[in-house]
Amino acid sequence: MMSCAVEGGCPSDYVAVSISILSIILLLAKAVAPYLIYKIPRPKGSSFWLVAIQVLASFNLLLSIVMALNFLKFKGRHWWNSCYIWSVWFEGPLGFGLLLSCRIVQGFQLYNIFVKRRLPPIRSYIFLPLVLLPWIAGSIFIHMKKPLNNRCHMGAQWIIPITCLHALYIAVLVGLTGAVQHVEFRFHELKDLWRGILVSACCIGIWVVAYILNEVHEEISWVQIVSRFLLLVTTSILVLAFFSISLSQPLISLMSLRKKDHPECETMGHALGIPDSGLLLQGEPTQFADPNEPLDKLLLNRKFRQSFMAFADGCLAGESVHFYDEVQQLEKVPDNDHVRRIYMVRHIIDKYIAPGATMEVNISHRCRQEILSTLDLAHPDLFKNAVNELMQLMKMNLVNDYWLSAFFMKLKEDANMRTVNHELEEFGGWNFSHRLSSVHCADDPFHQEHSPRKPDSNSCDSDLQ
Structure with a gap:
């Protein structure tokens, strides 16, 4: 011992x-x-x-x-x-x-x-x-x-x-x-x-x-x-x-939060319970992206923003669009909800603003220092100047090429298809497909196929109404 x-x-x-x-x-x-x-x-x-x-x-x-x-x-x-x-x-x-x-x-x-x-x-x-x-x-x-x-x-x-x-x-x-x-x-x-x-x-x-x-x-x-x-x-x-x-x-980091503690969340906005910005209502037709419209108005449309983001990623210049998308998420948080705003702001700074960030955006040194030296991380206009600078950059470098790309053509086709489908749904419940159309109402419980005919049944009309 x-x-x-x-x-x-x-x-x-x-x-x-x-x-x-x-x-x-x-x-x-x-x-x-x-x-x-x-x-x-x-x-x-x-x-x-x-x-x-x-x-x-x-x-x-x-x-x-x-x-x-x-x-x-x-x-x-x-x-x-x-x-x-x-x-x-x-x-x-x-x-x-x-x-x-x-x-x-x-x-x-x-x-x-x-x-x-x-x-x-x-x-x-x-x-x-x-x-x-x-x-x-x-x-x-x-x-x-x-x-x-x-x-x-x-x-x-x-x-x-x-x-x-x-x-x-x-x-x-x-x-x-x-x-x-x-x-x-x-x-x-x-x-x-x-x-x-x-x-x-x-x-x-x-x-x-x-x-x-x-x-x-x-x-x-x-x-x-x-x-x-x-x-x-x-x-x-x-x-x-x-x-x-x-x-x-x-x-x-967001990836640690998402994959470790909240695997169902794809973005920091989802993890914080922030509703998606620019969502289309169910059944609402997709509006056609008019090249004559201002870019800031077009980006409010989520379908256009996703298509434009995919195009920018393909050009290895998607940081600006991703940054804009996450700032849109931030704007959905009420100004008095300081904690959630700080979570989101901290994530955006680490991902896009801080020197050497994984998706560092191309903004001026003055604008970057204004964000990094802010005295209020929850300020509603913290990223306003950065968004304006990046909007001008996207207008000069990306927008004109996007209108000639396959991404815009696909978006245009999807918009036309959605518009046609929406109009058909409003046309009395008829479904004009390559097959014989079917009547969708309570009087056809077995969903039997019928020849196209004029709706003369009061029960169908009342059900559709």
Whole structure:
């Protein structure tokens, strides 16, 4: 017992290591599954790299505990199992500190977008190092003072400031969560967030107690074995709980939302319950797309917009039409429904406006900066100037070629067919087809075929009326 308590390799140590390995496997599976199973394209920007950094920080945290507390029995001491590498740097700035810092950055984004209704004033790649700075400063200070003994334990005077640093970051995360608790999120993110924080808080409470016992009662073998077992197991649960917190859920891509949580939704508008814009009523004839009509009026017709969008996609210039279509979806949301408008606006910005977006539209730098620096993401005229610029671009580059394309010819044929069918339906219920027409009324229950004749039955007339 005494030997494995000091040198490592106790049976409980191997059980704890196995649990930590399993947690890392589950963590990686949860992170990779959307891209392998649901075929979600890799998002750009902080939506991807913040998640990737969290996975790395979780691995560093677990590995640092295993190496620093002698879970595995190594023969001799080497430079790579130095206490200052694992207990100070990998556990602090590269582990727990980095993990909490990523969550704080995501909370900061959430607070700015849904409470302040603006994009974060500081970019994530700048804000994250600033949040992590106290951990880096603390690690440098400890490395200079060198308070660790050969078993990677500190004196009692160091325990309180280290514990306070951990608690400070947890308090900041809880504070950011409390600041957005009044927001009625569309996909129940806040409920999942509080549940994750509750689980994490319980794990951190046990973790702190085990950490203090492991540091203070260095001479008691069974305390060392039990405390380090609890440290690794609770940390394994903690990293899974943190990763499951849907703090960044409102900021994820449309494809992730659609295929993972709402597979029946084809667009962000459908996922948000926004009715389609420009829908034709059932039985209404499709109006012919007159080339003399203004483009903005023609695009209000959904059939024309779909045909024009297919033509633009074939010309590798469909971004403008897709952008217009999603802005039309946004206009269906009431101005006082700020949450749904922000969801939709954030999606449009990420997909069409942000530099390097997957379908970045060709608008002026001034117009782009007006959108990215807006103080109200829910403003009803946020994309007005962008739509006007793209409308002029489509008139110059796409419209004239569209009138000569096969897409317009097909739309014209469909419009003629729908018009003829609609007129026939209004003509007393007669169906003039290549076969002998059939009378559709209650007096013909067996749907027998008849020769075309003049309707002289009062019952048929009354039924049709």
